[in-house]
Amino acid sequence: MKASLDHLPPARQAELARIQEVILEELETCIKADVKARAKRYRLLKLVLFGSFAKGTWFEDSRSGRASDVDLLAIVSHEALTEMSAFWGEVEDRLYSDPLVKRDVSIIVHTLQDVNRQLKDGQYFFSEIIQQGILLFEDTEPDKNGNPKNLIAKLAPPDPQRSAMLAK
Template sequence: MKNDVDHLPPAQQEELALATRILMDEFAVAISRATQPWKKNGKVRKVILFGSYARGDWVDEPENGYQSDYDLLIIVSHADLADIAEYWYVAEDKILRDAAIARPVNIIVHTLEEVNRGLTRGEYFWVDIAQDGVALYELHGTALATPQPLTAADAYEMASGYFADWLAKVDTALEGADFYIGKGHKNDAAFTLHQAAERAYTCFLLVRSQYVPRSHNLKFLRSLAEDRETRLVEAWPRATKVDRRRFELAKRAYVEARYSAAYDIGSDDLQAIRAAVAMLRDTVETVSREWLDGLRQKADL
């Protein structure tokens, strides 16, 4: 694992340094009034940049709607410190609102034990981080475990199970959305389309990496998935403001379509989102079947 971001332009280096500082500062505030020893003595053990900015193949074309996110893994000293709402929400919000950070920042939070368990199992997501990641911050004595190989046969067995399970869940959600559209229940349809898209990304990520974050943020899931498979980009056009607004409508539907009286979605937008999710579903099926075929051949099954 590398420990510098010298391969990045100065602007990105400064943004990552600021984002890391905000995360560390707000975590310190979150645990400052704790009484339980595990919380009072809580530590951030590592902050690791992973994904396209770590590898060096990021995209930075905001004028065209294409801009890679910063993906950060935060490793903490206790599992309960991974609670986003309690320990990391304020930091995420500050980063989002800070004009000096021009690119989106996504975080996942785990313990060192969780990460090392994934590495010893050979799970692709964690192995990729160990190989390509950049340590932005780390305490002494927090080395990652040596990645162990996952056999093609084991990978195929895991991936094929995920694929069958989650693709069926995507189809169930799409059927539910069609029912609500037919009844004219637009908000229920929008929420259910969000669920179909979330399940499609979950299907893809589990098949390809054996990991999906504990998140309902469609933009985060899209970013992680598209980072591994560029063909998924086509499902959500970004060329026009209308295209981008429709994705935001789908993203917001998880909360607002259920709980906000201000959430409003028209029939044209709903049908466009339905078409996008259907395309996403079909692309996920295509690329996942290709991946499974490759694993089957490697395993000589």
């Protein structure tokens, strides 16, 4: 996974920084408001930009007002965070109304465990995100022994049976 936004104009880089800031603020507020002790362990582990902005193929047409949206994969620590569709909808609504964010933002949310399972299964969608995506944020807190945790699995080769089935 890449980590550089150098291919994007400074205004787009600033916009992505604002998007990341809003997501982290909203998640922190949500976690603090949750009275359950386990919610305090909920974390955004990684935020990955994918799609046209990651690939450098985005478009903006000032005459029609059409523009590429920003596609993000939020990799989270707990399944409960993936099931909070109202919360993630509110995050997208806040981004939509933020004057510093000039385009629509689409966020998909998966646990690290699920992403790693999909990668080990050779699932094309997640493999493409990991190969072409850009890491915007990463929780770098080490494990108890000081080793990196929250690692992305190695990409598995595509499953030929699955590829043949998808080609039909």
